Amino acid sequence: MELKQFTGICRESINLINLNPLQRGGLLSEEARRVAPDWIDGYSVCDFCGGCLDRIKKPPIEEFVHKALPEFLDCDVVRLTNGAREAKFAIMHSVCREGDTILMDGNAHYSSYVAAERARLKIELIENSGHPEFKINEDDYAKRIDEVKPKLVLLTYPDGNYGNLPDARRVGKICAEHDVPFLLNCAYAIGRMPISAKKTGADFIVGSGHKSMASSGPIGVLGMKKEWEDIVLRKSEKYKGKEVEVLGCGPRGFSTITLMASFPSVVERVKNWDKEVENSQYFIKSIEAIGGIKQLGVRPTEHDLNFLEAEIFYEISQKHKKKGFFLYHELKKRGIVGIKPGLTKNFKLSTYQLNKEELKKVIDSFQEISRMN
Numbered sequence: 001m002e003l004k005q006f007t008g009i010c011r012e013s014i015n016l017i018n019l020n021p022l023q024r025g026g027l028l029s030e031e032a033r034r035v036a037p038d039w040i041d042g043y044s045v046c047d048f049c050g051g052c053l054d055r056i057k058k059p060p061i062e063e064f065v066h067k068a069l070p071e072f073l074d075c076d077v078v079r080l081t082n083g084a085r086e087a088k089f090a091i092m093h094s095v096c097r098e099g100d101t102i103l104m105d106g107n108a109h110y111s112s113y114v115a116a117e118r119a120r121l122k123i124e125l126i127e128n129s130g131h132p133e134f135k136i137n138e139d140d141y142a143k144r145i146d147e148v149k150p151k152l153v154l155l156t157y158p159d160g161n162y163g164n165l166p167d168a169r170r171v172g173k174i175c176a177e178h179d180v181p182f183l184l185n186c187a188y189a190i191g192r193m194p195i196s197a198k199k200t201g202a203d204f205i206v207g208s209g210h211k212s213m214a215s216s217g218p219i220g221v222l223g224m225k226k227e228w229e230d231i232v233l234r235k236s237e238k239y240k241g242k243e244v245e246v247l248g249c250g251p252r253g254f255s256t257i258t259l260m261a262s263f264p265s266v267v268e269r270v271k272n273w274d275k276e277v278e279n280s281q282y283f284i285k286s287i288e289a290i291g292g293i294k295q296l297g298v299r300p301t302e303h304d305l306n307f308l309e310a311e312i313f314y315e316i317s318q319k320h321k322k323k324g325f326f327l328y329h330e331l332k333k334r335g336i337v338g339i340k341p342g343l344t345k346n347f348k349l350s351t352y353q354l355n356k357e358e359l360k361k362v363i364d365s366f367q368e369i370s371r372m373n
């Protein structure tokens, strides 16, 4: 069977206010958009490759990977991967052996589970505190490390449901005291907020280009302490330049270019993190004032990603002919998308990089829609 010719349809979120946390940090910078057309062909960065992607000088991938990124993440060694999950898998697969145990926070992303499963690890968890905060108690790591003797510890910073930011430095200290390597998953942090691998004591730090670094993706960053280089970045026996865990080459094209082109603007935007948190807190305060909407997770929020419990929208949905889909349609009418169609009672959203006017429009829309009750 032939696939019908794809001639393009207008993307759901284009030119609308998009509240999808997954997508807000991955919007391309102007610079990336400008250079994009020259690099969209397959293997576009490989014109001057001598066999090692991170040593390509034209375009300046070498300088980016070996100087700019280690400085940005405050770690010794960096590589590009095809995503945060590929970075996590590379770490788990090289640091642990089949049947070893990994200890993760109960708010870990599904991709952390899947990566651990692929590496054939046993998974142990630190449970969160449950409704309404879903908080991870950092000190639980000490007890649980003694109990389950993990070969690797993972902390999600922040988690992708509630935007909770546990004290990574505290967990790093516990891991150091117990001599267990510490992996910090920063898919929702690197590229949004300032992060220092050294200060948190992380042995490994991973980020997502398409999640938080204004990149098309798929692309991720993997940072580590020098002492892990020979293990995680070991070379093929036959092909001396090829690193085994990335299967020889990292992201070899357009995604790398968008990550690099956006990087200077990402470095700048990270400096505005306090403002982003302020906007997020203002937003939550404003919509909670409507009544019948509450932010779950740690309060006040410390991140642009928030999880809402919206009784008021649920009540409306019970009477509305469109049922649970009414909220999606009402928002769309007002030029707002990104909340999953069908959801009313519990949903996530992000205010990342929305300007004052856009924030106001979203708040006003929530207010108007709530009056349907």
Ligand SMILES: *Cc1c(COP(=O)(O)O)cnc(C)c1O
Pocket: 082, 083, 084, 085, 086, 108, 109, 111, 112, 156, 157, 158, 159, 160, 185, 187, 188, 207, 208, 209, 210, 211, 219, 220
């Ligand atoms: C989005 C997300 C990931 C996955 O990132 P990819 O780069 O797509 O692999 C991992 N962890 C968390 C916490 C996330 O939110």
